[in-house]
Every structure is written in structure tokens, then in C-alpha cells.
Amino acid sequence: MTQELDLDTVIRKRIRGLRLARGWSLDNLAARCDMSPSTLSRIETGNRRIALDQLVPLARALDTTLDQLVESTDDGDVVIRPVPDSSRGVTTWILSNERSLHGVTVAKMRITSELPAGAGELGVHPGRDWFTVLAGTARLQLGERTILVQAGDAADFSTMVPHAITAHDGPVEILTILSHDGERAHLHGPPATHAH
Incomplete structure (x- = not known):
């Protein structure tokens, strides 16, 4: 349960970070994914649960994939140990x-x-x-x-x-x-x- 809450927080931060990196206001992103700015604000701040049907248009609007948006934060796959x-x-x-x-x-x-x-x-x-x-x-x-x-x-x-x-x-x-x-x-x- 804690890991699920942590990933939820990471997803919210990713959405906000990608929006800010593009220089978009809540209104700009909301218009691109057909959500209200208040809904988007509540998603980013954690005051609203994120639904899968919201993540797909958000990922598309932010020019990323759903997989990248919800990717685990586990460090196990960070270091690659190549085998010759x-x-x-x-x-x-x-x-x-x-x-x-x-x-x-x-x-x-x-x-x-x-x-x-x-x-x-x-x-x-x-x-x-x-x-x-x-x-x-x-x-x-x-x-x-x-x-x-x-x-x-x-x-x-x-x-x-x-x-x-x-x-x-x-x-x-x-x-x-x-x-x-x-x-x-x-x-x-x-x-x-x-x-x-």
C-alpha cells in the first residue's frame, strides 16, 4: 500500500513537472487534455484520486507515454551490468x-x-x-x-x-x-x- 501511495505521489509530481517544463499553466494543460483546470489542480496536489481514464489524455497532452508516466521508481533497474x-x-x-x-x-x-x-x-x-x-x-x-x-x-x-x-x-x-x-x-x- 505504501509503495502504491509513493508511486501516486511520483505520478503527480511528474505531471506537474512536465507541465511546468513546457511553460504551461493549468489552463493550458487542461485545454489540451479536456479537463477543467480545477480538476487538474486537485490531481497535481493530491486532493483528487487519479483515474486511468485521466492518465491517458494527460500523457498524450504532455507528449509522453502512459508507461513513462506511471513507471516505477524502483532503483533496481538503474545500474546496467553488461555481459560481454x-x-x-x-x-x-x-x-x-x-x-x-x-x-x-x-x-x-x-x-x-x-x-x-x-x-x-x-x-x-x-x-x-x-x-x-x-x-x-x-x-x-x-x-x-x-x-x-x-x-x-x-x-x-x-x-x-x-x-x-x-x-x-x-x-x-x-x-x-x-x-x-x-x-x-x-x-x-x-x-x-x-x-x-
Whole structure:
């Protein structure tokens, strides 16, 4: 019961915080979610019980999701302890949990191979890839182009262009953000096409 009351308080604070962050008055938010300003005020102050049918339009009006609005405040999922997964010259550490970042995956990769797995076959998938080089030099094969990306630099490219990321003159470590399609292609693809 106490945990439910604590979450209720957090939800109220989130509603008020999101409203204030947008610079909206109670009247502004009330108009966006078809509630009266007095009802909204009582919800924010705890003088009125929050009903599910009120949370949905509030979340929509505040440009968030119901899940994010009612997300638990439990600290158990704050620290991510990545486990290395190695395959064919690439070690990957997943640095995001499955519920975060709206469907994107953050990963650290250490690439030791200078040739893409299944050499000669560059991968294609919908979306965009982004990575930054933490250490070493990455060789980005982008169609017919070869681009060297040094430590401290980043690359952002359409993944509809055949591509592969490999090491150049020794191991390279990158931090990458992958869309759902990118994660499937880069991290869960067939073993022989792991380099994209």
C-alpha cells in the first residue's frame, strides 16, 4: 500500500513537472487534455484520486507515454551490468535495457577483425546507424567508399547503403546506437554476417 501511495505521489509530481517544463499553466494543460483546470489542480496536489481514464489524455497532452508516466521508481533497474558477448572478432556489451530509449539499443563494441565476417558481403537494413570511436581507428565500408574514423570522431549514415565496420591497424572500440532493425542486423544476425 505504501509503495502504491509513493508511486501516486511520483505520478503527480511528474505531471506537474512536465507541465511546468513546457511553460504551461493549468489552463493550458487542461485545454489540451479536456479537463477543467480545477480538476487538474486537485490531481497535481493530491486532493483528487487519479483515474486511468485521466492518465491517458494527460500523457498524450504532455507528449509522453502512459508507461513513462506511471513507471516505477524502483532503483533496481538503474545500474546496467553488461555481459560481454564475443563472436568472430567482435565483442559486444549491451549498455541499455530493453525498456529504455524508445526502441534503440546502446552498445559498446570491441572489433579486432580487419575483415568483415563473410568478407565481401556488406549488410543493408532500414534506418540509420551512429557510432563514435572510443579507442583505435574504425574502417567504415560504405558502398564503394572506405572511411577511416579516428578516436573521438563519430559517424552517422544511412544503413540502406551496404556497410560494414571493421578494425584498422589494430583493435577498435566503438559506442553505437542502433535502431531495432540495426540491432537485429548487427547483434542478432546470422553468425557469418555479424559485421553488418
